[in-house]
Amino acid sequence: MMSNKFFKSMVIFNVKNISSRSYTNLPDFTKNTFNVERGFYNYFQEPHLRFFQNLLGNERVVTDLFDLERHNVDWFLQLRGSSDVVLKPKTTEEVSKILEFCNGNKLAVCPQGGNTGASGGSVPVFDEIIISMEMMNEIINIDEDSGTVTCQSGVILESLDKAVAEKGFVVPLDLGAKGSCHIGGNVATNAGGMRLIRYGNLHGNILGLEVVKANGEVLNLLKPMKKDNTGFHLKNLFIGSEGTLGIITKVILQCPPRPRSQHVAFLGLQKYDKVLKTFKKARSDLGEILSAVEVMDHATIEFAHEYVQTVSPIGDYPFYLLIETSGSSDEHDEHKVHAFVESALNQHFVLNGTVASDHTKVRGLWELREKVPVGFKKCGWVGLFDVSLPIKHYYTMVDETRSFLKNRVDSVFGFGHLGDGNLHLNAVSKKYDETLKTSLEKFVAVKTTEFGGSVSAEHGVGFLKRRYLPMANSPGAFHLMTDVKKLLDPNRILNPYKIFP
Ligand SMILES: Cc1cc2nc3c(=O)[nH]c(=O)nc-3n(C[C@H](O)[C@H](O)[C@H](O)COP(=O)(O)OP(=O)(O)OC[C@H]3O[C@@H](n4cnc5c(N)ncnc54)[C@H](O)[C@@H]3O)c2cc1C
Incomplete structure (x- = not known):
């Protein structure tokens, strides 16, 4: 049995009563804020517009100022481009024709997924043509024998997870932006998220990609095999390339079986050294069922309370840990989680906590963590x-x-x-x-x-973060990156002003 202290819950914070300020103003144009010089690209003109309208039809060539705004401004309201046009291809062939034309006419482009990126890669700096992948959202095949899904790159992460869930699988990637971000954007940023500790990063889970190069050539890297050592692992070059080496059009993803049981422990702790001890203990006690370990300090919970009105269910502590388990046997997992938390309390690693097992309560605890970035907008x-x-x-x-x-x-x-x-x-x-x-x-x-x-x-x-690229890499690695860029995109039309200083 758990101690009463352990079940103490729903204590409301006594925080400053400051009303939320809303950030309604759009940011200034990036080119002004950061004093950037425009590259030697051609300007978007009437003949270009006609070409795109012939290719995609008027509806998938967006020039209306109001509609353009959500594509020109980033999610965190820090950056603002001034593109005059958003293109919305539906097929790889259309992406190929767009890039071939842009490359030939020296028109810069900005590939865009769900536009939730946190480093400013997804919005233009000047008037780059935005290529939105939002209409490339077809799930092509779910192979139930191998647990792989093949889809276009514009599928929203949450929709992909729902689709594979129907067949008993889970997408091995989960992040707060799942309702908006695309699987293609996740690959392009090598997104990590909450479950990386369990499933590893995308280099391991992405089996194949289809990519359109700057010159319009379609590169087929769609091998559905986990093991393939025939030459260089080219797909890895595009994982984390942030739209600077090619446009990802299709993805093959390995999906593990969907866990049948899920538990979340939300714990309050006194000091960071106790956080570390509890983390180490969780790894050892929970072993193979451990699927996420998130930490928040007190100031984070205060911030979230002020801007997104979430409340700690266990009261006020200097640190909080959210520990999730996912497994195949509810009874077994529940026993393990409760034994772990009881022992952490007895060892005085943890001061208080609550465990949720039913779906609504689990979601409620996750929201405490996932909603934090939403406050950044306000x-x-x-x-x-x-x-x-x-x-x-x-x-x-x-x-x-x-x-x-x-x-x-x-x-x-x-x-x-x-x-x-x-x-x-x-x-x-x-x-x-x-x-x-x-x-x-x-x-x-x-x-x-x-x-x-x-x-x-x-x-x-x-x-x-482009100015930190040389500092964060050895000179050899940095020069190889610039050589690869030159090779794949000699006219530098793909996402200029990004990654490279
Ligand atoms: C609330 C919130 C929580 C978040 N949590 C996490 C988190 O836990 N972990 C994490 O890693 N990130 C997180 N992020 C950041 C963001 O969600 C990820 O970087 C995500 O992978 C971006 O996907 P997207 O589809 O929105 O891509 P975008 O933001 O549209 O684009 C990101 C970059 O990828 C390029 N790109 C997009 N699609 C393609 C394509 N098909 N081909 C080539 N290039 C492309 C763009 O040019 C740009 O450089 C969070 C963001 C928010 C708002």
């Missing part, structure tokens, strides 16, 4: 960092950032995928300060490197 300015760190330095990074910023911002907080050493570090301020932003970015980049981490754990480089 809070004024936020410096968002997505770093990976050796786990012992994970929270030192937040402490050091707080000391660095002192009282120059309203709040500094950290949350993220602890299981993968992936920290989302955030500094929130009511007003934007360019000097502060620049010095903070430098501080985070230098500190992360000092700690032996990476300045981009899962969000990619995009536009916002």
